[in-house]
Amino acid sequence: MTKLYLIRHAEAEGNLYRIAQGQYNSIITDRGWRQIRALERRFQDIHVDAVYASDLYRTCATASAIYRPKGLELHRRRDLREICVGVWEQKTWGEIARTDPVQKENFSHHLDRWHVEGAETPEQVRDRVLAAVRQIAAENDGKTVAVFSHGCAIRILLATLQGYSIAQLGQTPHGDNTAVSLIEADGAQMRVVFRDDNSHLTDPRYAQGETVKKRANALEPGLYFQPLRLPEDAALVENCAEAFPEANVRERAEAGTVLTGFLDQEAVGLVGFCPEHQAAENAGWISLFYIREPYRRRGYGVQLLGQAVAHYRPLGRRCLRIALTPEESARCPFFRDYGFVPAGRGEDGREILEKDISFDPAFLGPEGESGC
Structure with a gap:
């Protein structure tokens, strides 16, 4: 039995500044680094044999919560990246809502209908991420692995493993920054044990000293x-x-x-x-x-x-x-x-x-x- 901890990256600039950053590189925020420290404490006593991450900055930085303290190598994989959002990259969500409201609504609630110039399709994301995770599981048979990826990519993968279609994706949860999911792989069979757990951000055992001042939340989609x-x-x-x-x-x-x-x-x-x-x-x-x-x-x-x-x-x-x-x-x-x-x-x-x-x-x- 192979265990794969699937982890979303910590808060990055796109999350904070309300900018679409599918495959654009952005750094981790101050809040994000506090999340990373809490994540490190969560995994302090969990044995991990290998760590993989998408090759984007925000996932590699988040993965440091596990690979650095455990003295492991970080394996970067392009096929674990977030969905490419094409011409939306680096636009504010407010600008996208103003100029492309139908596709903005589709992206949020009907991903199967979403289409943007230069972007990947959800099916392409599903196929590449699922293939990557299957390969990682096969290469680490019987081991415990941490895999760092992105919100939309993880949601598509977990929905697929739980039997949901892309059209049903809106019925599934969306994990917060540093949310942890656990997949067990036995040969070709993969099952989701739990998903989207970010209890380390509220559990005093892990969040000690990392309390975050509550911020005002701007109206969506933003400016x-x-x-x-x-x-x-x-x-x-x-x-x-x-x-x-x-x-x-x-x-x-x-x-x-x-x-x-x-x-x-x-x-x-x-x-x-x-x-x-x-x-x-x-x-x-x-x-x-x-x-x-x-x-x-x-x-x-x-x-x-x-x-x-x-x-x-x-x-x-x-x-x-x-x-x-x-x-x-x-x-x-x-x-x-x-x-x-x-x-x-x-x-x-x-x-x-x-x-x-x-x-x-x-x-x-x-x-x-x-x-x-």
Whole structure:
């Protein structure tokens, strides 16, 4: 009898920033690393002979909860990847809902009807992941194996093993980040013993010291972003200018360095970026960060941070920075909650906060960045 623990990756940027990241590489969030530490404690006394993961960064990083403390090799497999979402990759879910609402609904509730340009079909995902798991089981006959994959891929696999069709997928659960399922394989026969268990995130034995501050949950599907429009968004600019008296919002808008976040047709906030000649070599500066009062403390601010990451990482920036005046100190807890740490003061006395957005080379495969 072969045991296969099937584990979903920890919270990654796509989950937090509400961005579609099927086969796009993104890093693990601060909350995700707390989940990984709890997962490590869960498996501390469980014997594991081998560890496999999809070759994407977020699964390889999550797999470190098991392969590192047990001194095992990590086996990377491309066929354990998440479903490729084609032209949806790196779009916000808010943008997808705005431009492709029918297929967004199909993806959430009727995956058998889902079709997007450049994407895999659910049947293709089912076939490659099932074949991969069968091969892993055959190569590790009689052993215990940990296999790290992704939410949609795992859901399709478990539904298949439990006798559900793709059309019936909506009747099955969806595992949270680091959720653990157990499959037993006996020759060609495979059965699901349990699925989607994330009790290690709440059990004090494993979650000790890893309590997570409760976050506001933004309305689904989230925000979409467009360059700041003038004169249409003049009122938003005026409000922002009051909060950032030193920020020349109009000038930055004309330079194309400010994005407006929208919920439906309502402007929620602004995020601005410094022109590249003003940016430090390894840092991307957030020049503007503003949420309208009715939308504060509702989970939308972090989606603006996601746009800053999406803007600066392709430019080779390894961290985000923002400089806050003493009057803006009340906003510091928000940034610290999402991984910003003090990084000194500017010549004007403003406090500089910094967030690492770089990839750890240890979790990147030989090809580095990857796509569909």
